[in-house]
Amino acid sequence: MVKAGTSKAGTKGVARPERERQIVDIAGRVFAEHGYAGTSLTAVAEQAGISKPLIYNYFGSKEGLFAACLTCAGEVLVEVIERTARLGLVGQQRAVVTLDQFYAALEPRPWMWRVFRDPTMPATPEIAAQHDQYARRMHAVGVEGVRELLHLAGNDDPLDASAMTAVWVNVFDALVTWWIDHPGESRASMTARTIRLSGAVFGPMETAPPVGPAFD
Amino acid sequence: MVKAGTSKAGTKGVARPERERQIVDIAGRVFAEHGYAGTSLTAVAEQAGISKPLIYNYFGSKEGLFAACLTCAGEVLVEVIERTARLGLVGQQRAVVTLDQFYAALEPRPWMWRVFRDPTMPATPEIAAQHDQYARRMHAVGVEGVRELLHLAGNDDPLDASAMTAVWVNVFDALVTWWIDHPGESRASMTARTIRLSGAVFGPMETAPPVGPAFD
DNA sequence: AGTAAGTGACTTCTGGGTAAGTTACCATGG
DNA sequence: CCATGGTAACTTACCCAGAAGTCACTTACT
Structure with a gap:
C-alpha cells in the first residue's frame, strides 16, 4: 500500500446503473451544448464529479457514451411521436398535440433533442x-401526416412530401430550441404559445385539442 | 541552400487576394461538412492543394480562418435578406421571394448557410x-415581417413574435438543408417546390410573385 | 537584389484511451 | 461479534496520435 488515506479512490456508494444514468444525463447536456466534436470527456467527467476512466469503464469510448445518450433520446422521442400518432388526430390538432407531448417529454431533459440532431455526431x-433507425421511424410518422395534408391540396409528389416533412421537423426544432433559449417558459406556456401561433398562421382551430399529461 | 531544385517552395503565381478567396471557399466547404470543431487545418490545406503555414500566414489562426468564412457568409446573407425586404412585398409573396433569393445566393456556395449556423463554432x-451582429440584422428583418402577420391575427405579443421568427428561420434552414441533401435540384426547381408547398399550406397565391435573378 | 509566395520539418499541447493500483462494501466462517 | 477475503466502485498517473501553431528556409517574379 502507498500512503494509505491520501488517495481518493474507492467506491462512493453509488451503484453502477444509477451512476450510468447520471453520467448519461450530464454528458447529454454537454454534448447538446458543444456538439459531439466539441466535447471533451475530461470536461464531462469534471461536470459529473467523477474521473475519466470511470466513463471508459462503463461506456468503453467517447462514441459509446454518445451512443448511450442517443439511445436514451431516440427511445423517448420515437415513443412520444408514435404514441401521439395513434391518437388519430389530423391537421392542426395533430400538430399542436404532438408538440405539446414533445414539450412534456423534453421538459426534464431538453438535451435529448439537440443530441438527436447533432450534425457533428460520429x-x-x-x-x-442507430440514428437512422430512430430517424426513419420518426420520419415515417411525419411523412404520413404531411402526405395527407399535401394530398388534400392535390399534391402527391413524393419529393415535395420529403421536403415538407423536413420543414415540419425543423418547425419542431425551432420551437424546442427557442424554449431552451428561454428557460423561464414552462411546458404549459409553450403549448399555449404554440396554439396561438398555429392559429395566427392557419386560422383558429374549430375544436380545442385534447392537451393533457404525457400519458393518458 | 540545401539541395537546390528538390524543394517545392516558391510562388505558384497566385496573388494573395485570389489565394485567400480560394482558401476561404475550400475551408467553408470543410467547416460546413464536419463543423468547426471537427475540422483540421491539415485537411483544409490538403484539399486546397497548399501547405498549412500558408493558411497561418494569411489568416493567423484556425479561428481567424473561420472568422473569414463567417464574414463572407454573413455579408452575403444579410445583404440578400435586407435587399429582399426593401422590395416591400408582404405575406406569402415575401416569403417565397426571399427563399428564392436565398437559393440564388447559396447556389454557388451552399456551405455559407451551414457555417453561419455551425453549433460548434468557437x-x-x-x-x-461577429455572429451576433449578422444574426441580429437578419432577425430584425424577420421579426418585422412576422410581427405584421401576427398583428393581422390580433397578436402583438413580442415573445410570440420572437418564437415565430425562430420558426420562420428554421423553415429556411429546412429547405436549404434539404436542398444540400438533394444536389440534383436546381435553384429553379427549388423555388417551384417552395411555391407548391406554400400554396398547399396557405392556399394558392393570388398573384404570381416576381421571381427573377438575384439582382433586379 | 528585393520581396512576395510558398514549403518541410519542427514544437507544443490537447484529448482519447489505458494500466495498475486504492478504497469501500459485503458476504461468509469462526 | 469480529476477522478476512472477494468484488465492485473508483482514482492517479501515464501513453500517444493528431492537430494547432512556428521557424527557417527556398523559389519565382519584377
Missing part, C-alpha cells in the same frame, strides 16, 4: 445505423 | 460578437 456505421 | 467573444 459518422461511424454503428452510430449512423 | 465560443470566443470575437466570433460570438
